[in-house]
Amino acid sequence: MLTLEKRPTPSRGWTLATPVLAVVLTMIAGGLMFALLGKNPVEAIRIIFWDPVFNTQFASYTRPQLLVKAGPLILIAIGLSLGFRAGIWNIGAEGQYIMGAIAGAGFGLAFYPSDSPLIFPGMIVAGALGGWAWAMIPAILKTRFRTNEILVSLLLVYVAEKILASAATKFLRNPEGHGFPGSRNLARIDSMNNPELISGTGMHWGVVLAFIAVIAAYVLLNRHLLGYQIKLAGQAPRAARFAGVNPNRLVVMCLGASGALAGLAGLFEVTGPAGQISIDFNVGYGFTAIIVAFLGRLHPIGILLAGLIMALTYIGGELAQLMLQIPAPAIQAFQGMLLFFLLALDVLSNYRIRIKSEGVA
Amino acid sequence: MGIDPVTVIAALIVASTPILLAAIGEMVVEKTGVLNLGVEGMMVTGAVMGFVTTVETGSPTLGFVAGMASGMALSLIFGLLTQLLLSNQVATGLALTLFGLGLSALLGVGYPGATLPPVADPFPAAMADIPVLGPILFGHSLVTYLSVVLVAAVWFVLGFTRTGLIIRAVGENHDAAHALGYKVIRIRLMAIMFGGACAGLGGAFLSIVRVQNWVDGMTAGAGWIALALVVFASWKPWRVLLGAYLFGGITALQLRLQAAGISIPVEILSMSPYVITILVLVIMSSDRSRAALNAPAALGKVFHATG
DSSP states (O other), rough: OOEEEOOOSSSHHHHHHHHHHHHHHHHHHHHHHHHTSOHHHHHHHHHHHTHHHTTTTTTTHHHHHHHHHHHHHHHHHHHHHHHTTTOOOOHHHHHHHHHHHHHHHHHHHHHHOOOTTTHHHHHHHHHHHHHHHHHHHHHHHHHHHOOHHHHHHHHHHHHHHHHHHHIIITTTTTTTTTTTOOOGGGGGGGGOOOOOSSSOOOOOOOHHHHHOOOOOOOHHHOOOHHHHHHHHHHHHHHHHHHHTOOHHHHHHHHHHHHHOOOOOOOOHHHHHTTSSSOOTOOHHHHHHHHHHHTTTOOOOOHHHHHHHHHHHHHHHHHHHEEEHHHOHHHHHHHHHHHHHHHHHHHHHHHHHEEEEEOOOO | OOHHHHHHHHHHHHHHHHHHHHHHHHHHHHHHHHHOTTHHHHHHHHHHHHHHHHHHHSSSHHHHHHHHHHHHHHHHHHHHHIIIOOOOHHHHHHHHHHHHHHHHHHHHOOOTTTTOOOOOSSOOOHHHTTHHHHIIIISSOOOHHHHHHHHHHHHHHHHSHHHHHHHHHHHHHHHHHHTTTTOOOHHHHHHHOOOOOHHHHHHHHHHIIOOHHHHHHHTTTTTHHHHHHHHHHHTTTTHHHHHHEEEEHHHHHHHHHHHTSSSSSSHHHHHHHHHHHHHHHHHHHOHHHHHHSOOOOTTTOHHHHHO
């Protein structure tokens, strides 16, 4: 009979191996799913994981998309990982992303048509504040009233979506848009534009910030007292309290940081790749970032790699839709499957599997 | 345009049935000490499987069964991961929701707008025509009555039977229950599957009876509201019923107010169920003694039997 024996510390080898194994298992299970849909599984997996980067025909178009999609995912996931490590569950990043975009776009559009060079920096600050403020709602309710932050942050996503609909059709609607929903196109206004910095790479300010966030999180977690407290609070909450860690302060810091980063991701998206506030502006980065954070083992470098892989599945999913008529939601199920495999395999890093004969106590 | 209280009450019962079913199932799961955040994913999968089965077979009954079965199947994934592979319950529940939303959208491709056969009412039409009482008491589908019966059954089993005592023991202290010889993992797996079946049935009710259509992500947070309801109800069955009807009432009323063209902006009305859920959560959790006394003590903790 198989039994599990807890390891004193998680196995380092398995911790590194499980994400890779999870991706491989997801490819196999995903291949089965595509086969059930009547598609060639090998071709589907190749289109999703290989063609976006290496195909000779269209990789020059899809390769830049990799950074465009990975940027917001990494930025949000870095913020989430801080909280997840400390046992603080912000799962409403999607809402903070929306509110950051609305706050930033609103700030910029309030000064339209000024071309002051201060407008874009101002929008960045407003975007960060928008996301931060939205995350402060669950933070304050948690610290003041002990309300469950999981439910509050998630429910606020639906509220943010209603505000987004209102922004697109009412208070931020383009007055010269002939009554169509959607704001002015910010990417076409010089003072508010978040341009592609190096042509053909997809690199924009949001991607730059994502890289900076990876480095900052690495330094914070390994060199700073706050990072130590975050890790301590997650692994041994009681010990952390005896050591003088203020749990409320951690909640405010972790939710605030993840909210601000999600807000920034929204701001850079709305001023660059998306271009405008529209009803369907959000595409689920805030939720996918949860998978990215776990796939990256809540480690900054891991998140960087995981963000790139998840970006690949987005782009590959679009390609598979075009070339094999695989329905778009298939890729969402595929991403969910990845998280399942990852969580299932975690047992290998935390436990040893022992074979034990029945009856021995 | 006025708002007729009888139609609002009849509508609120229909609107609250899906969240009532999901919440009473989740309450039993939480009573055994397991927090399954995948309610939304199981509901939405139940909704699509129920709808597709009803369209294909022409039988709403089979649709309800399919919804239950699919919710149960998804919950089993959660159960295996959290109980046998000892994964983190919060993360696994989230994974279930993300997976369920994707899977349901995939299964439902091509089905939005398909026509459904009507669902037979258990009471003769003449009874539903009785003024005031008729539409409120006799105008519903069988599942609605079943949901109320289920609340009563859960109340009875949890409070007055040996099974209920074991369920509560496992949820309060799994180590003690294990030491007494109860099969903690088996009991939890059964509760998780019961919760999955309830959530799936709730989803199927949503698509087959309430909306009579399939739309991607049509549960729109109902699963999360069901989770909040369990907290609101302090893990007590009749309060789950009360809470569900309260939220159903808000949903039904805000839809009527929108239709009536009242001067409150549509956005404010349509976000009200979520905002009110948050407010209720705050009120319930701010009362320290009550929140701490009623939550199952082992809620969300990993059980690993040693020796």
